[in-house]
Amino acid sequence: MxxxxxxxxxxxxxxxxxxxxxxxxxxxxxxxxxxxxxxxxxxxxxxxxxxxxxxxxxxxxxxxxxxxxxxxxxxxxxxxxxxxxxxxxxxxxxxxxxxxxxxxxxxxxxxxxxxxxxxxxxxxxxxxxxxxxxxxxxxxxxxxxxxxxxxxxxxxxxxxxxxxxxDEVADRWILAIEARCNDPEAHRGLSTGIPDLDKLLYPKFIVKGSLFVIGARPKMGKTTVMTEMALHMGDVAKLPVAIFSLEMSEEQIFERMVGQQAHVNTDMFYQGAKNQEDWKKVYAAVERMRNHPRIWLDDQPGMTLAHIQAECRKLKRSEGKIGMIGVDYLTLMTTDKADTNALAFGNITKALKNLAKELDTVVVLLTQLNRNLEERANKRPMPSDSRESGQIEQDCDYWLGIYKERVYDDHADETLTELILRLNRHGKTGTVYVDQRDVEIYPCDQQEAERRAGKQANRKPLKEVMGF
Missing domain, CATH: 1.10.860.10 (DNAb Helicase; Chain A)
Known part of the structure; x- marks a missing residue:
């Protein structure tokens, strides 16, 4: 036959x-x-x-x-x-x-x-x-x-x-421009959900295909900023989000998100809360997140680049698109063999940038900064402070540093936080202020925040303020 x-x-x-x-x-x-x-x-x-x-x-x-x-x-x-x-x-x-x-x-x-x-x-x-x-x-x-x-x-x-x-590229560009003009909201870049930071990023916001790096020393709020962005993508923009956490468990990440969504202090989950209104907010937040599951979490130990790539490609195939990929954080990732750690982590940042382009999304990468910056008079972070990887500054499209004077001075403003956009290949750079309470970020009046920041600076010796 x-x-x-x-x-x-x-x-x-x-x-x-x-x-x-x-x-x-x-x-x-x-x-x-x-x-x-x-x-x-x-x-x-x-x-x-x-x-x-x-x-x-x-x-x-x-x-x-x-x-x-x-x-x-x-x-x-x-x-x-x-x-x-x-x-x-x-x-x-x-x-x-x-x-x-x-x-x-x-x-x-x-x-x-x-x-x-x-x-x-x-x-x-x-x-x-x-x-x-x-x-x-x-x-x-x-x-x-x-x-x-x-x-x-x-x-x-x-x-x-x-x-x-x-000419084929021209055709695609014209179609993209027409679609963007007809529905700007649907075709603009990705917003962060932090109003004053979005004003700084306006009108392009975070361009798809970009690597967005957040760098800071411990206790500055890197994870809080990332989860704030993730919640905005999933809950407001209605786009799928993948978060890979090498530092916290899935439950810890979820707990932070519940606190942010419910607007409660997460200490209540450990010492109890007599205020029944807070518990109602918590249960409502959990129910909302369960009914609209647009965020995927992964806390696999010893996570590799290959694992992140495979999981994101699988999510893209099942969901059609990904709004954001979060990685917390770079230097905890398991690397392939290389002559130096800097080279190994540099290979990861290159690959994450390529992944963002391949999947037409934004990769938000958290990175620890060198302890050496604390020896400077002005401790505000810069891209060159990134630990183990000078390659980050070359590969990323955006670099956002986080600074809280309170970490170094017990008498400083307790909540005032600076979000310092040092690098933006698609637009402006600058500093915006937010109030950070527990795991939540609140907008604040920028002029009033500058006054509060200046009041902090005036308490220091002149040589420290000037950075020499």
Whole structure:
């Protein structure tokens, strides 16, 4: 019994239906939509691929599109005989039932193109595991995960990795600008949920594909800022969030979030609280988070970069998108072998930056700072203070330092905290003030906060204030 040979997934009827619809009515909203989301390589038939490429270019240059004008354009380019001549164009147009069905035809074409792309990715994965190329099994699995993610992205967006002609980039940019102008809220960068910091980041906010580093000495509130951002992403922006905690357990992270959501002091979870109103707030916060589970937590000991990459790719495939990935914190991660710790951690920051771009999200990375900064008169953190990794300053798109004078001076303002945006590759830098109480962050009047900060500084000797 002979087995039938599998055929390449494609539908010639759908491909010719798209071409015929565009020849009949290229200016309708549906036709323009199809021109935007299909690409020449979406077509399997070489005839249809060549014709659609010409149609797309004619549309960009606002030329009239019908069977005669497309025939002339193909003839001028020496392609007419390759696509079957004018008779083929006329036949396609005649056999198209209705130009109104162009979107339906286009979705069939796109689905078949996705299947072909997925098959190519699957063949690459199979070949990868057969090859003896010196890669470890873990490295091969990482490549395989990336190839699967590329196939998923292609299914959702039609975009593929690799070289693209600049006119294709221009088309995508124009579509992105139109979408952003029509619905700015849905297409802007990611906001932090901290009002005054968002004002500093306005209008781009945190651009997707970015590495956002938060650096501070212990007890400054790094984790609090990260969880505040995570809660905003999950609860307000309604986007999935993944948090990888190497310092705290999942329960400890959740406890912080409950405190932030319920606006209560987390000490009550250890010594009890007689105020029943606080407990009502806690139960309401827990119920809200349970009913809208948009945050995923992972506290696996000895966490590696490969584990974070694999889990995030899996989440992206299941949820469609990720609003934010949080990693707490860099120097607790298990590293691969390298000549120095700085090089090993530098490899991690590069990979996290690449992961942000790959998944079109923001990676928020917490990092401890060197103890040496405490020997300075001015102890406000800078990117060069990052422990074990001078590479961070090169790889990150944003670098936010956190400073609380209270950590060094028992008489200083108890809650006043400085969020110092030292690096922003997409906009302004500067300092904003917040009040930090327990695990909560509250906005404060910036002018009044400057006065409070100045009052603290005036208590110090002049040489300490000036930093010498």
């Amino acid at each position: 002979t087995q039938s040979i599998p055929t390449v997934p494609y539908s010639l009827d759908a491909e010719e239906g798209v071409i015929g619809s565009l020849l009949l009515d290229a200016q309708s909203d549906n036709a323009q939509s199809v021109m935007a989301f299909l690409k020449p390589e979406s077509f399997h038939s070489s005839h249809c691929q060549a014709i659609f490429s010409v149609l797309k270019e004619m549309n960009i240059h606002r030329k009239t599109i019908d069977s005669l004008t497309v025939n002339d354009e193909l003839e001028n380019r020496g392609l007419l005989h390759l696509v079957g001549g004018f008779s083929y164009l006329a036949q396609i147009a005649k056999n198209t039932p209705s130009a109104a069905n162009v979107v339906g035809y286009a979705h069939v074409v796109r689905d078949k193109a996705t299947e072909r792309f997925a098959l190519r990715q699957a063949n690459q994965i199979t070949a990868l595991f057969y090859e003896r190329n010196g890669m470890s099994a873990a490295e091969k699995l990482d490549v395989a995960q990336r190839l699967i993610t590329e196939a998923t992205d292609y299914a959702q967006t039609g975009n593929r990795q690799g070289l693209r002609r600049i």
